[in-house]
Amino acid sequence: MSGTHAGNPVAARVRRLEERLVESGHVTDEELDSILTRVLDGASPLNGARIVAHAWSDAGFRERLLADANRALPEVGLSMAGGLQEQRLKVVANTPERHNVLVCTLCSCYPVALLGPSPSWYKSEAYRSRVVREPRAVLAEFGLDVPAEREITVWDSSAESRYMVLPRRPEGTEELSEEQLAELVTREGLIGTAAV
Amino acid sequence: MSESAEQPQPSAAAPHFAPGDRVRTRAVDPDRHTRLPAYARGRTGRVLAVTGCWPLADDVAQRCAEPRVEPVYTVAFAARDLWGEGAHEVTLDLWQSYLEPTSSAGRAETADPSDPVEEAST
Incomplete structure (x- = not known):
């Protein structure tokens, strides 16, 4: 293969x-x-988790992040300018009505600065060819059952933009600090193959 | 060379399309690098966003000294229009020259009985 x-x-x-x-x-x-x-210096899913935890804690930041992620990132001390040129970042929010999941069908584009090096399954032909065609079945294989009434958008990073998923804040986490919230967020949650 | 090809150039080309527009991807099959995936060729979608202007990947891959700089759009496609089935949506980021308005594609649709998706999806 x-x-x-x-x-x-x-x-x-x-x-x-x-x-x-x-x-x-x-x-x-x-x-x-x-x-x-x-x-690669500092490229880690901890960055993505920190962005998510701040967005869960600060509605204004969440709004700015979804509107223009590149402008919002410096608020948490991050940027997409670490490579040869600044990459456009689009953050897509999961809602009760819609689940988002990321792929690059042509190669393996991925927001390395915020998520670290991509997992090998993300680069596999099986994931890249199947998730655009039958996302619900693929997500179920990851252990994520998306209810039938919840719509799914698959974001295929085919050009210069990179994507990150903003998962839904789990219930019962009202008391947690931002640091504790960040610990709940996984790399798979930021790709959309897990709920958080 | 008067312009740098390494940075996005917002004034390089005026966007032909706006969010909400219906567009059709070209049904091309070039024998060189392109970033229009085969599964989305000759398909109709809806523009979600204009993401800025970027050097055309096809030109860059051919090492053109001055690659065309074009608007890139995020376009959403219904799974049914891509695969003939499915309830989800797939988005792609596509350079302007990959796209044409659906007004001309409207004529093509009635004149093109060979479109298997349209035939099979009902």
């Missing part, structure tokens, strides 16, 4: 490619390292 980026042959090919680029003078090792460090 060709749907994973994680195999050793791929890593070996990337290393060869890096060597060729360095040999031919297009880039230096130091430049490559500095780009990778900048992109």
Whole structure:
């Protein structure tokens, strides 16, 4: 199967490619390292969880986040500008009427800065080809049963925008602090393959 | 080269479509890189948002020195219009040149009896 980026042959090919680029003078090792460090430094689903917890706690921030995520992120000390150019971020909110789930059918686009490196299943051909066609069945396999009356939107990141799901705040969490709320949020919740 | 292709250029091309517009994707099958997925070619959807202007991925992949910079739209498609079944919705981000208005597609629909989705979905 060709749907994973994680195999050793791929890593070996990337290393060869890096060597060729360095040999031919297009880039230096130091430049490559500095780009990778900048992109991956601090890239973790904890960032996404912190955004969600703040949105659950502050209605004004939630509104600004959904309207223009790039402008709202600095309020929690984050940005989408860590890569070669700033990426547009769109945050989509789950509601009682609608569930959102993310995919990149063409490759594996993913908001790395906020969610960390993507899980291997996100890059698998099975997930990418099936979730756009039968999301309800795929989500059930993740253990998430979406009620029939709740609509599903599948966001296929086919261009320059990246997406993140804002899960619904679980019931019975009124007393929790923002830090405690953030601990409830999982990477899968931010992709939409789990409720939170 | 007077313009940088590396940054979005809001003034590069005026948007032809606005949120709420019905659009049809081109039924193309290029033999080079494109970011219009095969499953969404020749399909009708609804513009949700204009996301800004970006260098056309097809041109960038061909290493054009000055790739066309176009508005990119988030377009929502009903699963039924993509697959002939299903109750969900799929959104895609699509460059302007992937899209045409449905006014011309309206004629094409009546003149195109080979559309399997339209035939099979009822």
